[in-house]
Amino acid sequence: MLKLAIKSLANRKTSALLTVIAIAVSVALLLAVERVKEQVQANFANTVSGTDLIVGPRSGDVQLLLASVFHIGALNNSMSWQSYEKLSQNRQVEWSVPISLGDSVSGMPVVATTAGYFQHFKYGNQQPLKLQHGEWFNHSEQAVLGADAAEKLDFRVGDQLIIAHGTGGVSFSEHSGHPIDVVGILNRTGTPVDQSIYVDLKTLEDIHSGETAGEAEEHAHGHTGHDEHADHHHPTSAISAALVGLKSRQMALFMQRDINTADGEPLTALMPGQTLQQLWKTLRVFEQALNGISAIVVIIGLLGMLTILLASLRERSREMAVLRAVGAGPGTLFTLLVTEAVLLTVVATASGLALLYVLQISLAGLIQQQTGLLFALQWPTTAEWWRMLFVVVAGFLMSLVPAWRAYRQSLADGLTVKI
Amino acid sequence: MALAIEIDRLAFAWQGDQLTLDIPQWQVEAGETVLLRGPSGSGKSTLLSLLAGINVAQLGRVKLLEQSLSDLSGRKRDRFRADHIGYIFQQFNLLPYLSALDNVLLATQFSPKRRQRVAESGQSAERLAMQYLQRLGLSASQQQQAASNLSVGQQQRVAAARALLGAPELLIADEPTSALDSDRRDDFIKLLLELSEQNNTTVLFVTHDASLGQYFNRHVELSDINQAVGGSSHA
Structure with a gap:
């Protein structure tokens, strides 16, 4: 099933690639907001210790x-x-x-x-x-x-x-x-x-x-x-x-x-620690605004994927009919489409994470020079994993739409192709 | 003698009360090769969709290999079809992005039963598929090519190999030769029947072309068995 999904996607690599890029960039943005916040806070918290x-x-x-x-x-x-x-x-x-x-x-x-x-x-x-x-x-x-x-x-x-x-x-x-x-x-x-x-x-x-x-x-x-x-x-x-x-x-x-x-x-x-907390509290509104915007960007990216998957269904009715003829049930086609979408989202999310690291590595010097903030390279934090999970789950949920369509379509079309 | 296809008082209408099919009685015995001929619009496709279990007759019953299709759930019909019936269509047979060989192997991917029968033959599905393709005239390099790069004739042969892999009891072919010229068409049918015979596969070959009748055990005109369209006794 996975192999079939990969080959089918490879057959539509231009649109698949564009989808992946769109989602990857939005994921990188979503993660960057979290990472900048987290690193800025860590930097600030690191600045004073031992001063009561x-x-x-x-x-x-x-x-x-x-x-x-x-x-x-x-x-x-x-x-x-x-x-x-x-x-x-x-x-x-x-x-x-x-x-x-x-x-x-x-x-x-x-x-x-x-x-x-x-x-x-x-x-x-x-x-x-x-x-x-x-x-x-x-x-x-x-x-x-x-x-x-x-x-x-x-x-x-x-x-x-x-x-x-x-x-x-x-x-x-x-x-x-x-x-x-x-x-x-x-x-x-x-x-x-x-x-x-x-x-x-x-x-x-x-x-x-x-x-x-x-x-x-x-x-x-x-x-x-x-x-x-x-x-x-x-x-x-x-x-x-x-x-x-x-x-x-x-x-x-x-x-x-x-x-x-x-x-x-x-x-x-x-007290330095307490005052920093106070500062973060003040800035939380901005942080939430940034989070909201990047979440919307992610959803736009996923909607792009949804559009592409839905649009491809029509030209793929032949593919669906062939799969039906060799014994794939409508449920299998449903799974195939969900697999495709989740595959796209996972690849895109991983690319987004990679993009984040590339940006961090290439910009760390500049950021330190301009702001004095030291952006430490580290494994994704729990919050970042949650964000990535959010993207994959959102991708999965969106894939249910074209999957359901394919399911219905394959039931109606059977083994013939309606054009 | 076991029956591969058994139709009993079948009636089917797409919509309204205009019957498309009305077949009181029709049978195909196991091991037979049957040519079913009818002009376009005579209900061939409808009959095939009923035989494939895509649609269910409003009246009467269709039995394949002694199994009544209307007794099976949708999921079970899908499984039954994958396990026991090979299909070849007029066109739209292959997944363009898979190689010829992978297209053939699809037959076993969704059917444990077919996998099992391949295993019983003592060969891997891949070896067997390659043998079939070889016999049907596709070289090793052609077998690795994406289906979209093959000629129509080659595509039909790949479809035939897929329909036969895993030795299904019944092969249903829907105008598979309409895109081929007559020489290639005759070669294709001879090979198809040869391979079917080896597997003891019953063949139902549906076409509008009466000149192919010579290759089959039996030649049936749809209008002879169907009383709904152009039927003589539709009084």
Whole structure:
């Protein structure tokens, strides 16, 4: 039966091939929507781990998370150093790392922080940052670069870079008087860390104040007692946000509420995982719209198959009559048509999956360059298998229409051919 | 003597009350070769459809190989037909996308009984089919060609090989020679009858061409047995 179906289809290979292509493309689309969603979520979820709270100026949770960790969008306010110090002295807090954003080097975001960042920031499955070359910065005017940032800007350890004010690709205000030494380059992480340039908080303060104060003094300042300086004075007056690790994760919810409702400077505290969930919830409408569209595309592809199968029935009445004459019952013809349609759908679905992988392999580099998202090659997920099953089942259900027609037609025509 | 075909008080009308067939009594004995002749529109096709079990007579009964067709369900009639009757048609005999050999092998694909009889002959269905095709004059390379590439004469021979594979008790041929010229037609009929005899197959050959009568045991005019159309006693 399968052999007969294959040979019959091979006899109509042009229309069969077109059907397969149409369905394959639609299946690839359906799977791509799921895969992009799933990989984006995995990428985002991988970006922060081990950070229990992110605290920043009063703003929306999603805005604060996106700006502080993913460098998407900006924060309109800042958080005072006093508030940060108060937070870091809270007895629930095990560690805290301040970060200050807003500057860039050729469009790559500059993250001003402390050496604690490299110690406490974790990504993926609690993986720490590692150096590919060089060392961590230990005083101002030194920078550590993410892997992509180093590659794109073509910087190596020992090179010097100039920080520009603002996050745009082109800045009108470059701090050209303050060249910064590249002292280290990080291993690739597949997170926004790769795109970033890390400098000491002090550096940012220096170059901003250096615009007015004397350059020589700042240099001398930096080279003499940096550690002393950091201990006794504020390295900066305000920061963008703080990453906080708690002694006990269970306290995160209480801490969050405490911070959000505390008197004094209005602050926002968020739990990264929870906020990401909130973000996905917001985006679910778009995701569903995309899913709906791709499902419709699949159904259009299957309707194309239905049309072709129905149209072929007329010219195949001869084939049906011959099969009837050699003893195939109407039920057999029914099965033959269903087999054909399911065969087409299965081949098309498999081709669609293959197409998805081809696209993923060929576009992965481009996607990573443009968005920093790392699309991991992997076996289809359960959700993807379900989608493929949906297509095959839909194909099967649609095949019942021409199969039923063939059944009726063969009963009426018998062994003769009515033209 | 066993009867291959037995028709008893058969009446059939397509629609309305105009009878197409009215056959009080007609029999073909097992092993006979019968030429049934009638002009177009005389009810030949209708009779064949009744013999094939595609249609069922409103009155009377059709028995093939002692089995009454009207007693069988549709599914069982399909099975009975596949197992016991080989058909050759005027045209539209082969699946164009299968090779000549695969077309012949279709005969056993839907009939376990025919497979069994082939197995009893001690040869594989494929070997036997190739032998038949060889005897009917198709070379090994022609046997592998798609049916659509064969000439009409070759196609008819492939159809004959298929009808005979698995030794059905009854062979029904419906104008199989109408597309052949007279020399080829005579050769074809001789070969067909020769192979049928080897298998002890009863042959019912339906045609409008009376000149073929010499090859058969018996020559029957449809108008002699059918009282509905042009029947003498339709008073």
